[in-house]
Amino acid sequence: MPKFALKALWLENDLAIAVDQVVAKNRSPLTHYFFWPRDDAWEQLKAELESKTWISEVDRIELLNRAxxxxxxxxxGGRNRPISEAQAQFPDILIGGNS
Incomplete structure (x- = not known):
């Protein structure tokens, strides 16, 4: 059974969110990055996940809630905090960035 995980880029003016498929301990990109607030990343992510009909509704809801x-x-205010605080707050999300 496939598992899914969020990843994010913590940028100065944007938050980019994507989904990986996790098999064993390996991650493979499932979606491209969606940028908030430049675009409505949540709606775009929702549409992308719904287009992948093999992802269960439960998994989609969990990913969207976490996003x-x-x-x-x-x-x-989190964007103005150190990235390490975001990583501690969201240990299940792979967060990278430039702060």
Whole structure:
């Protein structure tokens, strides 16, 4: 059974979110990055996940809920905090960036 995981790029003016498929301990990109707030990353991610009909509704909902939490954290001041704090807050999300 495939598992999925979010990854994010923590940028100065944007938050980029993508999904990887996880098999064993290996990650493979499943989607490209969607940028918030430049675009409506959540809606784009939702549409992309819905287009992959082999992803269960439960998995889609879990990914979208977690993406919502990350977006809310970023826009409510998290973007001005050290990236290490975001990594500690969201240990299940692979977060990289330039801060």
């Amino acid at each position: 919502t939490e990350l977006i809310n954290y970023w826009q409510n």
